Amino acid sequence: MAPENSTENPPENGGTSQGLTLPEQVALHVELLRLAGVRFLPGDPARLSTMAAPPVNRPSPGGPPQRPLEASAPATGRLADMARSQQPAAPPIDPPPPIVQPKPPVRPVPAARPAPATPPPVFTPPKGGGLFTLEQVGAPLDSLPVLDSATRLEMLEQLRGEVAACKRCAPLVSERTQTVFGVGPLDAELCVVGEAPGANEDKLGEPFVGEAGQLLNKMLGACGFERSQVFICNILRCRPPGNRQPLPDEALACNPFLVRTLELVRPKFLCLMGATPTRYLLDQSTGVGVLRKRDLAWRGIPVQATYHPAYLLRYPDKKRDAWEDLLRMLDRMGRTPPKAP
Ligand code: SF4
Incomplete structure (x- = not known):
């Protein structure tokens, strides 16, 4: 049994009141620091343990036994500071790899569209609503x-x-018997312009000599004119095959003859009978039913439009309108129709 006042010598490595030796406390702190995120170089814990080892509290000879030295709190903090100071430098952080943006898919370049073809010129009708312009x-x-x-x-x-x-x-030349120029006196007070020669005109060489010509003579007589006083001609000087209507190119080709005829005859008034003369001499595509009510003129010569005698033979109910046209023409000419006998 140990004497009452005897005491055991503290271990060389020192003991604590908590039952942990100082190296164990150091190891505990090191572990705590590890848990706190402090990193140590290899060998540091052992070195720290050595550095933190308390001096051996050797009992003085004859003196009372000394209590083992405890590691003070500042010492522990110093250990932590030392541990932190011994932290290895953070490894160089490699720069993050550049973010490679995915390239957008390359869209195929559409083939160049062919340049639009030059649009065809837009036909602009001449002023006045005519089909085309003549030498008028x-x-x-x-x-x-x-x-x-x-x-x-x-x-x-x-x-x-x-x-x-x-x-x-050419088509008319090959079919014609002869040309039909026109007939009448110079300085005629009235000039009648029809469409084209018919079969009878082609045979005789004079315009308005068939059944339509006889009706024309009656119309002129009703106005107080003798046929011989009126210059009579047509748009065409050759008969169209089958008595068809003149074609535009035929009217264009023959128009200079009509113009030169009128320049030499110098009529005082023009009576255009049918749609063909109003179309190709006045350059008007409007129907006779409308033009007959208008005061028309060609190069200073007053013009009256009315129905063709051949048309009146097919549509006798139009004779009244034609007579109204003639009365209108006479009024513009300053003449009065002769009284019926
Ligand atoms: S231009 Fe007149 S005259 Fe000459 S072929 Fe034609 S219709 Fe006949």
């Missing part, structure tokens, strides 16, 4: 140089010869 724009006839009658008759005969030799319209 010119000075008023009364402004042309005054030629004596003999000269004009001579020029008119020359023109008649040109027409007789004309071969501009």
Whole structure:
């Protein structure tokens, strides 16, 4: 049994009141620091344990036994600071790899569209609603140089010869018996313009000589005119096959002959019978039913539109309208119809 006042020598490595030796306490702190995230280099814990080892509390000879030294709190904090100071430098952080943005899918370049073809020119109808423009724009006839009658008759005969030799319209030339130039006096007070020669006209060489011509003579007589007082002609000087209507190119080809005829004859008034003369001389596509009520003119010459005698033969109910047109024409001419006997 140990003496009462004897005491056991503290272990060399020191003991604590908690039952842990100082190295164990150091190891505990190191572990706590590890848990707190402090990192140590290899060998540091052992070194720290050595550094933290308390000095051996050797009992003084004869003295009372000394209590083992306890590691003080500052010492423990110093250990933690040392542990932190011994933390290895953070390994260099490699720069994050560059973020590679996925390239958008390459869209196929659409093939270049072919340039649009040049649009065809838009046909612009001439002013006045006509189908096309003819050689009809010119000075008023009364402004042309005054030629004596003999000269004009001579020029008119020359023109008649040109027409007789004309071969501009091959289909008509191959079918015609002869050309139909026109008939009537110079300076006629009235000039009647029809469509084209028919079978009888083609045979006789004179316009309006068939049944339609006889009706025309009656219409002129009702107006107080003798046929011989009126200059009578057509848009065409050759008969169209089958008495068809003149084609536009035929009317264009023959129009200069009509214009030169009128320039030499110098009529005072024009009566256009049917849609063909209003279309190709006045350049008007409007129907006769509308034009007949208008005050028309061609190069300064007043014009009255009315139905063709051949049309009146097919539609006799239109004769009343035609008579109204003639009365209108006479009124514009300053004439009065003769009283019926
Ligand atoms: S219609 Fe007139 S242009 Fe045509 S061939 Fe006869 S005269 Fe010549």
